Amino acid sequence: MDYNEIFNYWGGPGCPIDATLELISRKWVIAIIRDMYTGKKHFSEFKENKPTLNNSVLSDTLKFMENKNLIEKRACNGDNRSNTEYILTPKAKKLNKIIYDLVLYGVDVLDCDTDLVDNFQEKCRVGYKELLEIE
Numbered sequence: 001m002d003y004n005e006i007f008n009y010w011g012g013p014g015c016p017i018d019a020t021l022e023l024i025s026r027k028w029v030i031a032i033i034r035d036m037y038t039g040k041k042h043f044s045e046f047k048e049n050k051p052t053l054n055n056s057v058l059s060d061t062l063k064f065m066e067n068k069n070l071i072e073k074r075a076c077n078g079d080n081r082s083n084t085e086y087i088l089t090p091k092a093k094k095l096n097k098i099i100y101d102l103v104l105y106g107v108d109v110l111d112c113d114t115d116l117v118d119n120f121q122e123k124c125r126v127g128y129k130e131l132l133e134i135e
Contacts, residue, residue: 023068024098028053028061033070033092034099037131041085062086070095096132103128 010017024030032046040046043062047053065071070092076085106112107121114120128134 020098023070024095026061026064028057029065029070030095030099030102032061032065033088033095036071036086036088036092037096037099041087043084043086065092093133096134100128100132100134 028046028050031050035046040048043058046058046062047055062071062073065086066073068091069089071086072089074085074087076083103124107124112121112124117123
């Protein structure tokens with residue numbers, strides 16, 4: 001099979017790598033998707049543990065993600081007040097393997113580790129595999 005036909009498009013319009021990078025290279029997108037896998041779905045929850053993330057940037061990022069069909073914005077009622085929650089779309093959920101590979105790269109190549117948790121690297125491998133629904 002002659003692959004040159006498809007390789008001619010790499011790095012140009014229609015390049016699958018460039019299209020994917022457009023989605024995931026925007027700051028906070030992967031972190032928000034990770035947070036959503038852990039059950040976070042409200043604006044204020046996405047800011048937790050992210051001291052440099054301000055309201056304007058978070059709002060812009062959520063709009064970007066919604067426009068790219070990575071999340072859906074839903075109005076919900078709770079505690080006698082209107083609230084908004086964000087839900088991952090199937091398109092975003094397909095990034096689970098990429099996110100898991102980032103975890104593996106972090107623990108295996110960058111040696112991300114912490115002394116606060118015994119067997120941190122193995123717990124990351126197993127925990128994220130389950131969380132991200134990797135088969």
